[in-house]
Amino acid sequence: MTSKKIIAVFGATGAQGGSVARAVLEGKKYVVRALTRDVTRPKAQALRDLGAEVVEGDLNDKASVEAALKGAYGAFLVTNFWDHSSKEKEVCQGKVVADVAKSEGLKHVVYSGLENVKRLTNGKLEVLHFDGKGEVEEYFWSIGVPMTSVGGAAYFENFFGPLKPVKASDGDYYTLGTWRHCLLGDIPMDGISVADIGAVVCSIFNSPEEFVGKAVGLSAEALTIQQYADVLSKSLGKEVRDAKVNHPPEAYEKLEFPGAKEMANMCRFYQMKPDRDIKLTHRLNPKVKSFSQFISENQAALKSS
Structure with missing residues (x-):
């Protein structure tokens, strides 16, 4: 028997992570390792009932991230600026996952990113909940992690x-x-x-040769x-x-x-x-x-x- 590759999904009990976890489960090509801070939540149990491996994962704890990514083929990462309203904390969380993904040799990370507005506007505009994600995206690429950034x-x-x-x-x-x-x-x-994002991400995981190293804008x-x-x-x-x-x-x-x-x-x-690509979004998820x-x-x- 050939064992299926593991996709670790951060924030699996949230809106975006949950959409991705369910879509990947429906695709039946990968094992879903659903990561959540509280494995006793009803949403965690619902994912377990659908066939996911539900484990504790805390972006603020490197050891937890290492355990979560051990043996995984790929990962979906979403961070939530509004949990703490700190760009620095969001960047730290993202970099921890990037470093562990690099050391564990993950083959494909799909990151829920956004543009680094401060850099793109030469410091004229600062949008903290965009900029931090943009910094993390740039860091993933700078250390050579095979990654696709998905901007919503x-x-x-x-x-x-x-x-x-x-x-x-x-x-x-x-x-x-x-x-x-x-x-x-x-x-x-x-x-x-947000419910339609999961199928898009699943299609990206299924086509790494097309999407690794690229940023994709969804609409x-x-x-x-x-x-x-x-x-x-x-x-x-x-x-x-x-x-x-x-x-x-x-x-x-x-x-x-x-x-x-x-x-x-x-x-x-x-x-x-x-840049948000309506045509590509519909190609990746024809049911959007x-x-x-x-x-x-x-x-x-x-x-x-």
Whole structure:
């Protein structure tokens, strides 16, 4: 019998890691070693029921990472800046995995990365939750780990949370996209369902000769805030309006809430149209959903939000 190669999936009980773990399990080509800080969580048990090997993995503990990657063919790595809001900590976590992947001789790491905005703009913009991932991506390549970097887009699921339609106080309608429109205006915003990322990553693992050493930008489609609002209007049966509040980034970044400057700089970067490849995304996952399809399949979640 030929034993299957092992893919270690960090953050396997999270949204993105969970999507990857399930997709790789469905592909039946690899053994999935699902890494999580808490192996007793219901989501961990669900992965175990699907056939994953569920083990404890802590990005802050090098020994834990070494144990997690022992004997693995490849790994999927996602880090979460918002767990601690520290670029330095995120970079440290990523470099630990890179170093261990190098020493263990992994053949393919797929890293959930983003651009190093500070470097690309010669220090003019700083977007901490992008920049740290960009630094880690550069480090992987600098030490010679066979790696593919996958850069995502805004999650469609955000329209059930931070981007959800808000009922207007002066009428029977909803408004959408206040801060996004402030900073993006009519520039289309790339989006994808996090649930569709897993199949993309699985396809990348299946084609290392094409993707090792490359950065891939993902997007199901790019719509303006008004176009997103139009789709939501049809689903809710009530008008969803683009808020059309006009705050230039210079004014927006001075608003008194945590992360205002971070969001302003992120949207300044989006205005530069970073590379997101819709055609390639659809080739890697032919079942990737448009925003309209996603909302149609998740009407209950939208209405409950």
